[in-house]
Amino acid sequence: MQSPWQTKWPERISYGMSDAADNLVFQMMTTYLLFFYTDVYGLSASAAAILFIVARLADVVESLIIGVMIDHTHSKWGKSRPFFLWYALPYVAFAILTFVTPPFSGTGKLVWAYVTYLGLGFFYTAVNLPITSILPTLTHNDQEMTLLGVIRQFSGSAVQIVVAVFTLPLVAFFGHGNQQKGFLLTIAVFGGISLILIWNTFFQVRERFTSPDHPTQSWGAVTRMLRQNQPWLIISVVILLYWLTTAIKNQTTIYYFKYLMHQESLVPIANSFTFAALIGVVLIVHAANHWGKKRTMLGGIVLAIIGQLILSLGTTFSHLPTIFAGILVNAVGNGLIIGLVSIMIADTIRYGTALGIQAEGILASTDDFGVNVGLGLGGLVTAGLFHFSGYVANRPQNLATQHMIILNYAWIPLLLYLVMLIVLLFYDEDRIHRALAPTPAKGTTQN
Numbered sequence: 001m002q003s004p005w006q007t008k009w010p011e012r013i014s015y016g017m018s019d020a021a022d023n024l025v026f027q028m029m030t031t032y033l034l035f036f037y038t039d040v041y042g043l044s045a046s047a048a049a050i051l052f053i054v055a056r057l058a059d060v061v062e063s064l065i066i067g068v069m070i071d072h073t074h075s076k077w078g079k080s081r082p083f084f085l086w087y088a089l090p091y092v093a094f095a096i097l098t099f100v101t102p103p104f105s106g107t108g109k110l111v112w113a114y115v116t117y118l119g120l121g122f123f124y125t126a127v128n129l130p131i132t133s134i135l136p137t138l139t140h141n142d143q144e145m146t147l148l149g150v151i152r153q154f155s156g157s158a159v160q161i162v163v164a165v166f167t168l169p170l171v172a173f174f175g176h177g178n179q180q181k182g183f184l185l186t187i188a189v190f191g192g193i194s195l196i197l198i199w200n201t202f203f204q205v206r207e208r209f210t211s212p213d214h215p216t217q218s219w220g221a222v223t224r225m226l227r228q229n230q231p232w233l234i235i236s237v238v239i240l241l242y243w244l245t246t247a248i249k250n251q252t253t254i255y256y257f258k259y260l261m262h263q264e265s266l267v268p269i270a271n272s273f274t275f276a277a278l279i280g281v282v283l284i285v286h287a288a289n290h291w292g293k294k295r296t297m298l299g300g301i302v303l304a305i306i307g308q309l310i311l312s313l314g315t316t317f318s319h320l321p322t323i324f325a326g327i328l329v330n331a332v333g334n335g336l337i338i339g340l341v342s343i344m345i346a347d348t349i350r351y352g353t354a355l356g357i358q359a360e361g362i363l364a365s366t367d368d369f370g371v372n373v374g375l376g377l378g379g380l381v382t383a384g385l386f387h388f389s390g391y392v393a394n395r396p397q398n399l400a401t402q403h404m405i406i407l408n409y410a411w412i413p414l415l416l417y418l419v420m421l422i423v424l425l426f427y428d429e430d431r432i433h434r435a436l437a438p439t440p441a442k443g444t445t446q447n
Contacts, residue, residue: 006139006208012151014204015131015138018084019156021197022128024190025095027163029120031271032183033098034251034379039393040179041101042109049383051113056376059121063372066125067365070133078207080134083126088198091123092191099187101180121372127198129365135346136353137207146288149343154281157335161278163190164250164271168264225355232348232363234427238297238420239341239370245416246334247378252408255386259397260405261318273327280335284343293340293347294429300336301421307333308417312410347432354435382408 007015034052037043043051066083073079098116102109131152139145167186175182226232253271258264280300287296307330314322349363385408389400397405 006141007144007148011138011204011206012148013155014201015134015148016151016153016155017197018127018131018201019152020159021194021201022124022131023156023159024163024194024197025091025120025187026124026128027160028095028099028167028187028190029124030247030375031164031250031253032167033117034383035254036099036179036183037113038383038391040183041113042106043113045383045387045391045393047110049380049387051110051117052376052379052383054114055117055121056372056379058118059125059372059376060369062122062125063129063365063369064362066129067133067362070130071362077202078134078137080130080137081202081205081207083130084198084202087123087126088195088202091120091127091198092195094120094123095191095194096184096188099183101184125372128371132342132345133349133363134205134207135342136349137209138205140209140350143289145346146285146293146343149346150281150284150339152342153284153335153339154278157277157281157338161271161275164274165268168268225352226362228355229348229352229363230428231344231351231432234423235341235344235348236370237423238427239345240374241416241420241423242337242341243371243374244378244381245374245413245420247375248382248408248416249413251378251382252405255405256315256409260315260402261320266320270324270327273324274331274334276328276331277335277338280332280337281339282335284336284339287336288340288343292429293344294424294427297337297340297344298421298424300333300340301417301424303333304330304337305333305414305417305421307331308410308414312414315406315410351432351435381412 034048037048037051038045070079070083073082075082077085094116098113098120100112100116102112104112135145135148135152138148170186170189171179171182173182174185254264254267257266257270280303284296287299291299307326307328309326310329311323311326314320314324314326345363352363385404386401389404390398391401391404
C-alpha cells in the first residue's frame with residue numbers, strides 16, 4: 001500500500017523554486033555565455049572552446065566530489081539540505097564575477113575568465129546537485145515524487161524561458177548600448193533573486209527518509225552497486241546526450257539570427273516559442289501514470305525529433321514561420337524529456353537503496369555530470385567548428401562559417417536526438433518496479 005503524502009504545498013513550491021533559482025544563472029551560461037565571451041568580452045572562438053572543455057573536465061571531478069560530500073554529510077539538517085545554505089552566496093558571487101569585464105590585457109582577461117568560470121561551475125554543482133539528491137528523501141510515495149519532480153521542472157523551465165527571452169532586452173535596457181555593462185547588471189539582478197530563492201528552499205524543505213546516523217558506504221560497495229544499476233547507467237547517458245544537444249542548439253541560436261537572418265532582435269521572439277516546454281512538463285503527471293515514465297520520455301524524444309526536423313527544413317529555406325513552428329513542437333518534446341530526468345534519477349537512487357547501498361549524492365551526481373559534460377562538449381563543438389571555419393566576431397561570416405552555424409543549429413541536434421532515442425530503448429523500468437515492490441508478509445498469498 002502506498003504511504004500517505006508527506007509534503008505540503010509550501011514545501012513543494014519551495015522545492016521547485018530551487019531549480020528556478022539555479023536556472024536564473026544557468027540559462028545565462030548555456031545560451032549567452034559563449035556569445036558574451038566572443039562578441040562582448042573579447043575572447044577568440046578557439047580560446048572560448050578550450051575554456052569550456054577545461055571547465056567541463058573540472059566539473060566531471062567536481063560532480064563526484066560534491067556527491068561524495070553529500071553522502072558523507074551528517075548534520076542536524078540532513079545530508080543534502082545544508083548545501084543550499086552553505087553555497088548559495090558564493091554561487092551568486094561567482095556568477096556575477098563571470099560577467100565582469102576587467103581592464104586587463106588579453107592574457108589577464110583569459111586568466112580572469114578561467115578563475116571565475118571554473119569557480120562558477122563548482123558552486124553551481126554544489127547548489128544544484130542537492131536538488132536531485134534530496135528528492136527521494138522528501139517522500140517515498142511514487143505519485144508524490146512525480147508531482148515534486150514536475151513542480152521542479154515547471155519552475156526551472158519557466159525561468160529558463162524567461163531568461164532566454166528577456167536577457168537581451170534587459171542587457172539593452174541596463175547597458176544603453178554598452179553590452180558589457182548590460183550583461184553585468186542583468187546577471188546581478190538574476191543573481192540576487194537566485195540567492196533569495198535558494199535560501200528559501202533551505203528553510204522550507206525537510207529530509208524525512210535519511211538517517212543522520214546512517215553508516216558511510218565503502219567506495220567498493222558503491223562502485224559495485226553502480227555497475228548493477230542498469231537504469232542509472234542508461235539514464236546517465238540520456239542526460240548527457242540531452243544537454244549536449246541543448247548546448248549546441250541554444251548557443252548557436254543567437255549566431256544564426258545575427259549572422260544568417262541578420263536580425264539579432266528576433267532571438268527573444270524565437271526563444272519565446274520555447275514556452276511550449278511547459279506544456280510538456282504539465283502533461284507528465286497524467287502521461288507517466290498512464291504509460292509509465294520510459295514510454296512518456298520516448299514520446300517526448302519523438303516529438304523533439306519532429307520539431308527539430310521542421311526547424312531544419314525551415315533553415316534550409318530561411319523560412320521564419322517554419323523555424324518558429326519547429327521550435328514550438330521541439331519545446332513540447334523537450335518539456336517531457338527534461339521534466340522526467342530528476343524523477344527517473346530519484347527512481348535509480350531508490351533502486352540503489354534496494355540493492356543495499358544508500359548513496360544519494362553519487363547517484364544524483366550523474367545529473368550534474370551530464371549537464372556539465374554536455375555543456376562542455378557542446379561549447380567545444382560549437383566554438384571549435386566556428387574556429388576552424390574562420391569565424392570572426394562582429395563581421396560578415398564566410399560561407400563555411402554560415403554552413404557551420406546551420407549545422408550546429410539544425411542538423412547536429414537532430415542526429416543527437418535520434419541517438420538519445422536508441423539509448424533510452426535499453427532502459428529497464430520493470431527492473432525498478434520489481435525491486436521496489438512490497439514483499440508479501442509471511443503466511444499471505446498473492447492472487
